[in-house]
Amino acid sequence: MTPLEEIISTCRQLAFDLNFSRAKAWKAQDPQRVLVGFTPIYFPREVVHAAKGLAVGILGAGDRKPIIKGDAYYQSYICHMPRGIVELALDGNLDGFDGFVFPSICDVMRNLSGMFQLMGKGRFAKYMDFPQNFRAEIGGAFYKAEMEDVLRRIEAINGVQVTADALDRSIALYDRNRAMLAAIYDIRQDHPWRLAYEDLYCIMRAGLVMPVEEHNAMLEQVLEAIGRERGVPEDRIKVVVAGAFCEQPPLGLIKTIEAAGCYVVDDDFLLGSRWIEGAVGGGNGDPLAAIADAYLTRSVQSSVVYDVGNPKEKRLLDLARRRGADGLVFAAPSFCDPALLDQPLYFHQCEKEGVRYVQFQYNENTGQFKVIKEQVGAFADSIKLWEGEAATA
Amino acid sequence: MAKPTAPVEKERSMIMQKEMVEGLFKELATAREKGRKVVYTFVPGNLSELIRAFDMLPVYPEINALQSGMRKKSAAFIRDAEKWGHSEDVCTYVKCDIGMMLNGNVGPTGQKLPEPDLLLLSYTGCFTFMKWFENLERLYPNAEIAMLHTPYQEGGRITDEMRQYMVKQLREEVIPKFEKVSGKKFDEARLAGILANSKRTDDLITEIFAQSRQRPSPIDAYFAGVYYIGPINIGFRGTPEAVTYYEELLKEIKQRAAEGRGPVTPEGEIKEEKYRLVVEGPPNWTSFREFWKLFHDQGAVIVASSYTKVGGVYDLGFRHDPARPLETLAEYCMNCYTNMNLPQRIDLLGKCITEYQADGFLINSIKSCNSFSAGQLMIMRDLEDKLEIPVGFIESDLVDPRYFSYSNIKNRLDSFFQMLAQRKVLATA
Numbered sequence: 001m002t003p004l005e006e007i008i009s010t011c012r013q014l015a016f017d018l019n020f021s022r023a024k025a026w027k028a029q030d031p032q033r034v035l036v037g038f039t040p041i042y043f044p045r046e047v048v049h050a051a052k053g054l055a056v057g058i059l060g061a062g063d064r065k066p067i068i069k070g071d072a073y074y075q076s077y078i079c080h081m082p083r084g085i086v087e088l089a090l091d092g093n094l095d096g097f098d099g100f101v102f103p104s105i106c107d108v109m110r111n112l113s114g115m116f117q118l119m120g121k122g123r124f125a126k127y128m129d130f131p132q133n134f135r136a137e138i139g140g141a142f143y144k145a146e147m148e149d150v151l152r153r154i155e156a157i158n159g160v161q162v163t164a165d166a167l168d169r170s171i172a173l174y175d176r177n178r179a180m181l182a183a184i185y186d187i188r189q190d191h192p193w194r195l196a197y198e199d200l201y202c203i204m205r206a207g208l209v210m211p212v213e214e215h216n217a218m219l220e221q222v223l224e225a226i227g228r229e230r231g232v233p234e235d236r237i238k239v240v241v242a243g244a245f246c247e248q249p250p251l252g253l254i255k256t257i258e259a260a261g262c263y264v265v266d267d268d269f270l271l272g273s274r275w276i277e278g279a280v281g282g283g284n285g286d287p288l289a290a291i292a293d294a295y296l297t298r299s300v301q302s303s304v305v306y307d308v309g310n311p312k313e314k315r316l317l318d319l320a321r322r323r324g325a326d327g328l329v330f331a332a333p334s335f336c337d338p339a340l341l342d343q344p345l346y347f348h349q350c351e352k353e354g355v356r357y358v359q360f361q362y363n364e365n366t367g368q369f370k371v372i373k374e375q376v377g378a379f380a381d382s383i384k385l386w387e388g389e390a391a392t393a
Numbered sequence: 394m395a396k397p398t399a400p401v402e403k404e405r406s407m408i409m410q411k412e413m414v415e416g417l418f419k420e421l422a423t424a425r426e427k428g429r430k431v432v433y434t435f436v437p438g439n440l441s442e443l444i445r446a447f448d449m450l451p452v453y454p455e456i457n458a459l460q461s462g463m464r465k466k467s468a469a470f471i472r473d474a475e476k477w478g479h480s481e482d483v484c485t486y487v488k489c490d491i492g493m494m495l496n497g498n499v500g501p502t503g504q505k506l507p508e509p510d511l512l513l514l515s516y517t518g519c520f521t522f523m524k525w526f527e528n529l530e531r532l533y534p535n536a537e538i539a540m541l542h543t544p545y546q547e548g549g550r551i552t553d554e555m556r557q558y559m560v561k562q563l564r565e566e567v568i569p570k571f572e573k574v575s576g577k578k579f580d581e582a583r584l585a586g587i588l589a590n591s592k593r594t595d596d597l598i599t600e601i602f603a604q605s606r607q608r609p610s611p612i613d614a615y616f617a618g619v620y621y622i623g624p625i626n627i628g629f630r631g632t633p634e635a636v637t638y639y640e641e642l643l644k645e646i647k648q649r650a651a652e653g654r655g656p657v658t659p660e661g662e663i664k665e666e667k668y669r670l671v672v673e674g675p676p677n678w679t680s681f682r683e684f685w686k687l688f689h690d691q692g693a694v695i696v697a698s699s700y701t702k703v704g705g706v707y708d709l710g711f712r713h714d715p716a717r718p719l720e721t722l723a724e725y726c727m728n729c730y731t732n733m734n735l736p737q738r739i740d741l742l743g744k745c746i747t748e749y750q751a752d753g754f755l756i757n758s759i760k761s762c763n764s765f766s767a768g769q770l771m772i773m774r775d776l777e778d779k780l781e782i783p784v785g786f787i788e789s790d791l792v793d794p795r796y797f798s799y800s801n802i803k804n805r806l807d808s809f810f811q812m813l814a815q816r817k818v819l820a821t822a
Contacts, residue, residue: 073770075788077482077760082767104545106520111768113547114735118771127547127734131558132516132523132540138561142544145554306516306523308530308538335482337763341524344478345531361480 004225007218008199011206016064016251018088022210023056024096032158034098036150039085039112040246041304042275043103043128044291047147049170049212050162051154056097057208057272060084063250063365065091073115079335080363081247082112089121098157099124101150105246105304106338124153130295132306140292147288167287173212175279180219182274184226185266189323192238192263193231195222198255204270205248237383240320241267242346243332243339245302249362256369257329261380265323268302275300303338312342313349320355326383327356329376334361356383404657406642410623413634415502417450417627422504424450430575433509433529433536436704438517438543438726442591442631442713443567446584447575451628452506454525458489460501462678462792470496471793485761485793487525494532509536511574513567517543518703518731519764539570543726549737551727559723584718587631591713594630597639598622599707604646605696606749609666611649613656615695616685619676626704658689667692668813671745673699673738673772674757674765677789680797684789687803691810697745699738699765702730709741731764739775746780753813755785760796783816785809 001009014022020035027033034053038045045055061067061084069090070083088094099122102113116125128146131139151162181204188195203222207215241257245268257264280294299305301315320328328350332339343359350357358379360372424431430449434440436456444451461467470492471485477495479488493499500506512533514526530538541562544555568579601621605614612618621642629635649655655663659682670688672695677684688695705711711728714721730738746754754776758766770786777784787805790796 073768075758075760075766075770078763078767104520107763108767110520110545110547111735111763114738115768115771117734117736118739118775127545129544129547132542133558133562133566135565138558138565139542141561142554142558145552145558303524304520306514306540306542307527308540312527332480337483337521338524340480340483341487341521341528343480345528347478361482 002225003221007221008202011218012202014209015202015205016062017209018061018065018093020056020093020096020209023054026054026211027096032160034154034158035096036099036101036154037094037097037122038101039103039109040272041103041105041302042130042272042299043101044147044295045212046167046170046174046280046291047150047162047288048154049173050166051151051160052158053098053154054211055101057205058085058088058094058100059205059208059248060364061087062248063252063367067365077335078108079247079333080365081333082108084364085112086115089116089119094121097122099126099153102127104129106336109246123157126150126153130305134296136289136293136296140289140296143292143295144288147291164285164287168282171280171282171287171290173216175281176216177207177212177219178274178276179279180216180223183223184219185274187223187226188263189265191226191229192265193233194226194229195231197258197264197267198251201251201254201269204273207273208270235384236261236263237326237380238263238265238324239327239329240265240316240323240325241269241329241331242316243303243330243336243343244269245271245304245339247333247336247364249331250364250366253331253362253366253369253372256373257331257376260373260376261384262329262376265325266319268300271300271302303342313345316346317349317353317355326387327358327379329379330357330359332361334363356387404645406638406645407620409638409641410620413624413629413638414627417629418500418502418504420450421452421500421506424507430510431507432511432513434513435515435517435519435522436626437519437729437731438515438541439626439628439630439704440513440515440541440567440722440726441625441628442584442587443571443722444513444628445587445631446580447571447577449511449571449575452509453627454490454529455486456627457493457500457506458486458792459678461489461493463681464501465679465794466501467492467679467792468794483761484521484525485791487521487528489792490525491528491532509533511570512536512538514538514540515543515726516541517726518545518729519762521764537570537574539567541567541726543732546727546733546737549734551724555727556720556723559726560719563719563722581718585715588713588715588718588721590633590636591631592715594625594635594639595705595707595712597636597643598625601639601643601646602697602701602708604650605694607650608669608750609653609655609663610669610694610696611646611654611656613658613663613695614701615672615676615698616658616681616688617656618695618698618701622701622704656694658685660686660689663689663692663694665692666694668752668810669694669696669750670753670755671695671697671742671749671751672755672757673742673769675700675703675759675762675791676757677759677797678792679790679794680799683799684797684802687806691806693810696749696751699730699742702741704729706730706733706741708744735768735772739772742772743776743780746776746782751782752816753783753785753809755787755809758786758788760788760790761793762791783809783812785812
């Protein structure tokens with residue numbers, strides 16, 4: 001195997017390891033280390049890193065584990081991912097985690113934080129309220145207080161008092177991580193055949209369950225490998241996928257989109273890893289303020305951030321144009337209010353601007369991809385056969 | 394399905410409320426010609442007092458939606474919103490409201506509602522509110538927008554940081570928008586005066602709902618309860634009319650209690666109180682009367698409900714404080730039921746079950762409302778374990794009639810009531 005193939009293979013195994021073995025092995029090396037699980041979308045992992053911890057992404061059980069107990073906790077009309085998370089918690093997969101953070105993205109995840117409190121999982125289960133006010137002295141101050149609260153809770157476990165220098169070092173590592181992911185996306189924008197999206201997905205997802213230092217080393221090798229020509233270009237359209245920011249589709253569905261005649265050149269599958277556009281920075285003596293500023297001023301567009309004065313449909317179509325996409329694929333989990341309530345806004349804007357799109361819904365354990373393959377395939381064919389130029393041009 | 398046909402008994406407070414609501418809709422219908430400015434906002438965390446302090450008029454999209462549901466108009470509105478692009482999976486309040494707008498924004502009383510001058514997003518206890526307003530902003534591009542983000546009580550308490558965040562938003566974002574739209578300067582003394590009425594109303598509504606501790610309960614704290622909370626939740630809190638209305642209502646209820654009479658329902662008075670229930674979750678609005686009748690026919694009285702706390706929880710001691718106007722508004726918002734974490738909700742429901750001597754606990758789980766529904770099964774199990782109380786679980790929706798299955802609900806309720814009856818037999822054996 002080439003070094004890139006080895007990395008992909010390792011990441012594929014780590015990304016879907018529902019026992020979080022790598023993270024637990026890392027923790028076992030030092031009694032002061034802590035594991036803090038977090039649910040989608042974005043969480044400032046730097047904060048945990050600076051406190052001698054590892055922030056570990058928890059993305060449900062996908063199609064890798066039968067959901068038996070989790071279903072007893074949710075009605076049929078609630079999305080699938082929290083069932084998987086409850087199943088993992090009840091089956092002991094999350095044993096060894098010291099705490100859990102549930103970023104504010106919807107009412108289901110908010111109430112899941114309360115369920116973890118009731119189940120007594122971890123030393124803490126915190127719902128982290130991200131500000132919807134974007135002024136530094138209002139929303140920024142509140143967000144800093146939320147991060148300080150996380151630090152206090154970790155300190156109560158391992159006694160680590162975080163310094164500004166430690167935070168700056170952690171910020172630099174995650175800035176490097178984000179910069180390399182951005183560089184990979186930029187290369188794939190023009191040369192998507194060099195790295196299948198399915199493989200990139202596994203590489204990104206593995207980054208949520210392993211130390212950032214190790215992930216950065218992998219990304220350097222990935223960048224080095226795809227910086228050169230490899231693979232064979234195929235006659236496919238370029239698409240941006242939107243709506244899948246929380247509950248993840250099974251890997252087979254992601255593969256299906258490309259196999260149906262598309263190159264995914266941007267997406268929101270693991271949006272938290274690329275949440276901050278550009279660097280957080282730091283080094284000004286107040287690293288938490290730097291993280292807050294990055295959130296307030298440089299967050300990607302997302303269904304969970306109030307978009308007044310900065311319409312999401314415009315931002316999404318701008319992104320599609322920047323990437324030279326031929327069309328948009330709206331893929332949202334069933335019963336996801338934030339994703340689905342945005343869709344009419346997107347659809348109407350696409351229609352207004354003559355941008356082609358296709359839409360379907362899924363669950364994290366969807367097992368049949370044939371219909372989606374036909375739908376996306378017909379979409380790709382219609383553009384390849386009947387459109388002369390990129391529909392977003 | 395048995396169609397209820399009996400004429401509805403009306404008490405004086407009911408007539409007063411009807412007049413208040415009709416008056417508000419008349420004011421809204423003539424708002425433009427009279428130069429009144431209009432605010433669209435939400436019930437949980439509603440800032441009625443602030444709206445009044447600027448002489449503006451409120452419109453509550455959820456109230457319009459539920460009224461549309463009760464008047465059998467919601468199905469068509471939802472269908473039109475789905476044609477417009479909305480998924481079948483999402484909140485039906487949102488779709489009903491958008492469907493109403495797509496059909497000319499004619500309100501529940503048949504009068505056209507004025508467009509908003511200000512969209513006040515009081516984002517409290519429900520994430521979907523934010524998405525709802527993002528949709529409204531596109532439909533009313535000329536309206537000013539103010540966002541008030543209410544932090545969740547994730548730790549089961551209100552911290553200084555949460556309070557400061559809200560007060561800063563009120564002072565630096567929300568009030569300046571009100572000043573801009575209304576053309577009036579903020580008058581804190583005037584707001585304090587309005588809040589003094591709110592405090593009185595808070596006391597009265599708390600005393601009203603406390604009456605159901607008696608046996609028999611003179612009120613139904615769920616079906617009738619939604620009427621009782623109407624005035625405080627649709628813009629009258631802080632007004633002298635609201636104080637007068639609640640004084641009258643309390644007087645009527647105390648009179649019923651003194652006479653040992655049960656609650657008034659659309660089917661008539663409940664003559665024999667067989668079961669006392671605590672209910673969690675909003676009611677169904679599309680078949681509201683049929684739904685209520687299912688309880689009436691079994692002699693089941695709801696002695697406490699979480700839904701009546703959605704616009705504010707007063708049982709635990711919160712009162713508006715005129716001496717701290719902005720802080721008290723912030724605390725009010727943060728104290729709404731769906732802004733409380735799950736352990737707090739369980740404590741509150743458990744307190745109701747114990748203090749109101751309930752025989753059973755029932756959840757009406759609403760397909761549209763994850764803010765209530767997610768976690769309800771765990772709440773139910775926890776209360777069952779801790780209090781050894783019989784529990785029941787039914788499912789319906791707010792305003793989508795496709796999700797109200799009369800026979801399914803009746804079957805489940807029949808089983809639940811049989812369980813309660815059996816428990817009573819065993820208790821007396």
